[in-house]
Amino acid sequence: MAATTNNAELLQAHADLWCHTFGYLKSMALHSVIKLGIPTAIHRCGGGASLSDLQVALSPIPKSKWPCLSRLMKLLVASGIFRESEPGVYSLTPVSRLLVEDDIDGNQQTASTCLSKFTVMATSPFHFAASQRLPEWLMKNEDDADAETPFKMAHGAGFFAYTGRDLEFGTLFNDAMGACSRFTAEIVVRECGGAEVFAGVTSLVDVGGGDGTTAKAIAKAFPHVRCSVLELPQVVDGLPVDGVVEFVAGDMMEFVPQADVVLLKFVLHNWSDEDCVRILKRSNEAISTGANRKVIIIDTVAGSASKQTFEAQALNDICMMVLTTGAERDEEKWHRLFLDAGFSRYKINPILGSQSLIEVFP
Ligand SMILES: C[S@@+](CC[C@H](N)C(=O)[O-])C[C@H]1O[C@@H](n2cnc3c(N)ncnc32)[C@H](O)[C@@H]1O
Incomplete structure (x- = not known):
């Protein structure tokens, strides 16, 4: 009996190890079906x-490769990305619905819930090349400037310097961030409305606010809030002027424009504790004269989570380790940063799984 159990355990462990070892092939299969537009084609x-049925969408694929594609779909059905409703017929699951580009009315414009651009970036050769340097990086001394991050070892520049240097990567990254912002903007606005986060606020600066998606959503939902975005010159230079949001080119380590509220959305998890304290101090200076002054942080507060969310947090944390000097932080670590930057109190509102809106007060 014991031998049978051991044998069963051994077989299970063997299968589990195979799944973990080849896990990157799931990412590659996912990358491939997004590039081929399969989720949107199934939706249509x-x-x-x-x-x-998907002939038009699959027209770039030679007929001889179609059997290979059905093997790819088999893996993605096993992984829960698609469902095989009857043999050879694929349907969407909640996961692949997040990869459909059409909006809810069927218009062929990017849906606010579409995260395909994010997944394409995160499964791109840029990310893979960086993650392959992880073991070598772990053995490097901290004072080796060329080995600051696995990303820098792979690409010869830090993450944000590289977004400005390599046009293909910069576009991939900015599109991915735009998709993430469209996804969370509505939730943020809804949660902020209910929680009266913007009551009495007249101005806001979204620091590291990318293409201004979040600032525009806030300006639309709360017309009494004048919104601006502080971004790196390489990001601001390529953006159209629309008059809704003012873009300021600059470096948040040096200066943050004055406003009642400084918003830092998915920014601090890119930086070391030391850099976070510096950014928070600049932010504290920027809000020092406003009546309803505060810093709003939207980021992960790691910890208490379901098994699935816990694994997502742990993966995100390693992603930060590979790409940047940052990390996902638990409440204790956030609290320490706020104290070190001179803030007196904070309030955490969970808004999206483990992602929270943190109000930080001087
Ligand atoms: C992870 S993205 C987050 C973008 C946006 N807040 C969002 O939630 O989609 C971090 C942003 O910080 C910007 N950034 C990086 N270093 C910066 C600096 N020194 N000053 C201002 N912005 C910076 C990047 O260009 C990038 O858009």
Whole structure:
């Protein structure tokens, strides 16, 4: 009996190890089906389709490769990305619905819930090349400037310097951040409305606010809040002027424009504790004269989570380790940063799984 159990355990462990070892192939299969537009094509076929139903979408693929594509779909069905509603007919699951580009009315414009651009960036050769340097990086001394991050070892520049240096990577990254912001902006606005986060606030600066998606959503929902975005010159230079949001080119380590509220959304997890304290101090200086002054941080507060969310947090944390000097932080670590930057109190509002809106007060 014991031998049978051991044998069963051994077989299970063997299968589990195979799944972990080849886990990167799931990412590659996912990357491939997004590039081929399969989730959107299934959606346009009414939510369920065979590969031959998807002929137009799959036209760049030679007929000889179609059997390979069905093997790819088999893996993605096993991983829960698609469902095989009947043999050879694939339908969307909640996960692949996040990869559909059409909006809710079927218009062919990017849906606010579409995260395909984020997934394409995170499964791109830029990320893979960086993650492959992880073991070598772990053995490097901290004072080796060329080995600051695995990303820098792979690409010869820090993450944000590289977004300005390599046009393909910069575009991939900015598109990915735009998609993430569209996804969370509505939730943020809804949560902020209910919680009266913006009551009495007249101005806000979104520091590291990317293409201004979040600032525009806030300006639209709360017209009494004048919104601006502080970003690196390389990001601001390529953006159209629309008059809704003012863009300021600059370096948040040096200066943050004055406003009642400084917003830092998915910014601090990119930086070391030392850099976070510096950014928070600049932010504290920027809000020092406003009546309803505070810093709003939207970021992960690691900890108490379901198994699935816990694994997502742990993966995100390693992603920060590979790409940047940052980390995902638990409440205790956030609290320490706030004290070190001279703030007196904070309030955490969970808004999206483990992602929270933290109000920090001087
Ligand atoms: C992870 S992205 C977050 C973007 C946006 N807040 C969002 O939630 O989608 C970090 C942003 O910080 C910007 N950034 C990096 N270093 C900066 C600096 N020194 N000063 C201002 N912005 C910076 C990057 O260009 C990038 O857009």
